[in-house]
Amino acid sequence: NAGVMQNPRHLVRRRGQEARLRCSPMKGHSHVYWYRQLPEEGLKFMVYLQKENIIDESGMPKERFSAEFPKEGPSILRIQQVVRGDSAAYFCASSTDRSRGNTIYFGEGSWLTVV
Amino acid sequence: GNSVTQMEGPVTLSEEAFLTINCTYTATGYPSLFWYVQYPGEGLQLLLKATKADDKGSNKGFEATYRKETTSFHLEKGSVQVSDSAVYFCALRLRYNFNKFYFGSGTKLNVKP
Numbered sequence: 487n488a489g490v491m492q493n494p495r496h497l498v499r500r501r502g503q504e505a506r507l508r509c510s511p512m513k514g515h516s517h518v519y520w521y522r523q524l525p526e527e528g529l530k531f532m533v534y535l536q537k538e539n540i541i542d543e544s545g546m547p548k549e550r551f552s553a554e555f556p557k558e559g560p561s562i563l564r565i566q567q568v569v570r571g572d573s574a575a576y577f578c579a580s581s582t583d584r585s586r587g588n589t590i591y592f593g594e595g596s597w598l599t600v601v
Numbered sequence: 602g603n604s605v606t607q608m609e610g611p612v613t614l615s616e617e618a619f620l621t622i623n624c625t626y627t628a629t630g631y632p633s634l635f636w637y638v639q640y641p642g643e644g645l646q647l648l649l650k651a652t653k654a655d656d657k658g659s660n661k662g663f664e665a666t667y668r669k670e671t672t673s674f675h676l677e678k679g680s681v682q683v684s685d686s687a688v689y690f691c692a693l694r695l696r697y698n699f700n701k702f703y704f705g706s707g708t709k710l711n712v713k714p
Contacts, residue, residue: 528704592645
């Protein structure tokens with residue numbers, strides 16, 4: 487049973503380019519979360535999605551960032567017109583439901599470097 | 602607001618030494634508390650958790666007790682091994698918004714043989 491799969495593991499983009507990070511949740515999981523870890527900081531919540539729905543995007547920057555979780559395929563975190571400050575590790579997590587006792591499982595992260 | 606503060610690393614210990622990693626929190630509600638571990642090149646894994654005051658979470662020889670009076674959840678292990686070398690994250694989750702975790706900045710542990 488594969489865990490949460492993220493790709494690419496490492497991505498280098500020039501300023502102004504677009505970055506797309508993909509996350510395939512664990513089998514049977516329909517809830518996906520994205521977190522960002524800036525250098526020397528803890529993980530910060532970005533967005534929570536279910537299939538075809540954004541449930542909570544309170545942690546998403548207002549501009550340039552978007553996320554989706556289509557009916558088929560992985561969840562995508564998209565960053566348009568990247569800037570140096572977007573350089574970070576982006577972690578995806580998934581769970582079976584949103585009940586109080588649920589355990590969420592994290593992927594290995596995608597490291598974005600903007601040059 | 603909600604936040605988690607944990608001791609800065611790296612923490613370097615010899616094998617079989619006693620480990621304490623301090624974690625304190627502030628929360629607007631009644632949180633559940635967690636420790637996650639990240640081994641080199643891997644994702645975060647849940648190490649242990651506690652959901653109410655005075656609960657003790659334990660796993661793989663690690664323990665942490667939920668102390669409401671001191672708002673703390675310190676991680677301890679009596680005898681560390683080289684294989685425990687990793688980054689440890691303390692986190693909280695509120696009962697009314699259990700989709701969102703608040704993480705500390707992580708503490709890197711290096712255990713030398």
